[in-house]
């Protein structure tokens with residue numbers, strides 16, 4: 563059912579009841595979870611990052627390899643947004659629910675670390691992380707922290723202090739495979755959960771979009787909170803076509819108060 567006002571309070575209560583009754587609730591988040599924190603969805607038209615470059619073209623392994631200046635110039639405003647952003651009320655509510663045992667895992671397509679900064683522990687980053695960089699030549703891994711100031715302020719491309727080759731952020735680019743260990747965990751949690759909350763993702767990017775199908779195949783309940791439609795809406799027990807920063811804290815309040 564689609565939750566329209568005034569039925570929305572009722573739907574919030576039903577969502578809270580489903581999550582409380584679940585033994586293994588798992589959350590899948592995407593770009594829409596971080597837009598209330600001011601991080602643009604780089605796949606969305608009008609985000610500013612789209613207008614200059616096609617993401618599929620620039621956020622690719624090919625561009626990184628053959629035109630790293632272009633790649634790092636494109637990534638720079640996104641990196642700046644990510645480092646200055648703060649977790650929003652939806653991030654904080656999920657962390658509280660996880661710490662209280664209502665949620666077992668958060669599978670995220672985001673690379674911005676906001677779930678962790680909000681206090682979430684079991685975060686499965688299927689698209690990698692912006693927290694570290696790896697040398698393309700010697701494969702030594704570095705924390706991003708030491709490189710970000712000069713990159714964001716001056717545009718200095720991060721290079722390996724040992725061998726001076728490029729450092730690649732540990733984010734998954736187009737043409738790249740998902741990190742196997744993370745992806746196996748994501749699949750395992752999805753195919754064994756009894757409730758999945760899909761929040762802030764339009765499920766347009768494969769293979770992450772297949773995860774809710776695995777949950778449904780296991781007989782899990784499905785709750786969708788996303789402002790635009792997803793292909794799986796009609797199979798959801800509850801559908802909130804709304805901002806995550808509005809809905810998720812209200813569900814959490816209901817769970818803790820009800």
Ligand SMILES: [Zn+2]
Nearest residue numbers: 697700722725
């Ligand atoms: Zn190196």
